Amino acid sequence: MRITVFGSHGRTGLLLVQLLLAAGHQVVATIRNPGHMADLVKLGAETRMVDLDKSAFEDVVEACKGSDAVIFAAGSAAGEGSALDRKGTLRTVRATEKAGVRRYISVSSIGASTGMSTRTMDDEMKDYYKQKRAAAKHIAGSTLDWTLIEPAELTDEPGTGKVTASLVAIKETAIARADVAAVIGAVLTEPKSIGKAIQLAGGGIAINAALNKALG
Template identity: 40%
Template sequence: MRTVIAGGHGKIALLLAELLTRRGEQVAALIRNPDHAADVTAAGAEPIVLDLEHAADDALLAVVKGSDAAVFAAGAGPGSGAARKYAVDRDGSVRLAEAAERTGVRRFVQISSIGAGEPPAPGADDVFAAYLDAKTQAETDLRARDLDWTIVRPGGLLDSAGTGRVTLAPPPVARGDIPRADVAAVVAELLPATPSVGATLVLVSGDTPIDAAVAQLGVAKGRAVQTD
């Protein structure tokens, strides 16, 4: 299996690349800065220098073509303004999803954010409101596409070691934090999990082992089908 990851030098992306390559899969990691190639290679992935904001369509299509899955793990990052939130967190996802659709790469996992799809909390600053709006618009775009998509909305991201135990469920889910290592592990588990297709899932730390949390999505989906 070959997975292309946008935002390939991000902390979650590097952890995900290591997990996927450790189980024998191929990973192509998109990076903007060639100086980051060594870190990507150390994680077992193939670094591909390609700026989602400015790359030509043909270049992006060539990178995505032939993959089995695509993961959007990019973000404008701290210190960026509202314009870059839209340029990266929204438009970057839209471009990757469009490339996947055009090249026949059906599986697509989008890493969004808890709070997307909701009004910003009272007192939130304009940049954070733009961030959530950009994530919300990216989700809306993805849902309209002919892809086998899953949207993951992690809670507050931590650099602590993963616990291997999470709460993973459709909203509403109480806000909470989650180690980046657990986000990567959940995405790795979700990629081959067909019951998660078409689901928007909130992810925070919890009590359920990751494999069981993903397996329960299939049980819940089966119940929903039987109920309809």
Template identity: 40%
Template sequence: MRIVIAGGHGKIALLLAEQLTGRGHSAIALIRNSAHAPEVYATGAEAVVLDLERAVVTDLAATVQGADAVVFAAGAGPGSGAARKYTVDRDGSVLLAEAAERVGTRRFLQISAMGTGLPPAPGTDEVWAAYIDAKTQAEDDLRSRDLDWTVLRPGRLTDAPGTGTVTLAPPRLERGEIPRADVAAVIVALLDAGHTAGRTLELVSGTTPVERAVAALAD
């Protein structure tokens, strides 16, 4: 498969690219800063410099053309203000989905977050509230499109080594942690799992092997 990854220099994206290329797939990582290209190439993926906050849909469509799937793994990241939660986490996803529709790339995996779709608790930090709202709007936009989409909401991300075992189910799971490496492994398994199209899934660490957890969703 040929997979385009938006947010290609992010931690999950780099792990995902490495896992994909290790299985013989072709990964194209969209990055904003050309200085990040060596880290992308080290995973075996191809780097394409394209800033989602400045790109137009025709530019993005040209890159997505011919891809079997796209993964939205972009995010404004720690330290960014509320405004960039909308321009990256929401608008970037909308732009990628529109590009995928234009060129007929139907499989779309969106990395969201647990807590999305719920109103922020009273007293929630302004930036976190904007992040959840932006993710919610991005999910809503994706559900309105004629794509084979899957939304994945991981729990609190850690840099611990992957365990290969998870809990993966429709909302709402009890909140928990999940290593980024396990998130990447689940995305790899979901890409070719047609029975998960049109599903919103939550993910935390657990005791079920990744492939079995994905297969069980067909039951």
């Protein structure tokens, strides 16, 4: 498959690019910092300069054209507001539709689709979830074959290959970014995941078994 990855040099995105390439996929890795290009070219990815906040919409569309799937793993950087996450989602969903690509996977945050209470959160986190929920609503209202991955707190620990996955609210147990990347790779061609928001946390069930249990 040819797969466009937005946020390809983030800590989760880079692991995802490596996983997809190792699986034999062709990856179009979008970046907004030219200093990151060498890392991705060395891995074997095709790179495109795309800033989801500032680039022309047609540049976003071009990055999606010819791909079999688009994965949104981007996020706002330190000092940037959470509204950028929502804007990036809206632009990539529209671009994916315009490019004629059907499959779209987005990495969000645990509870964004389950109505998790934000009452005790600080203002920054409340805004973060407000933007994530608006983005999820936009994805769900699109014409795409979408899947939302909503992981708990992310760590940089080595992946375990085991998770907890569910379509309803689950306990927030931290999960390795490598395991999130592996789950994305697993749902990429899984038709049962289309139209689903998967809650994801650390756990003791092998990834494929956990997904089969969650998706039925």
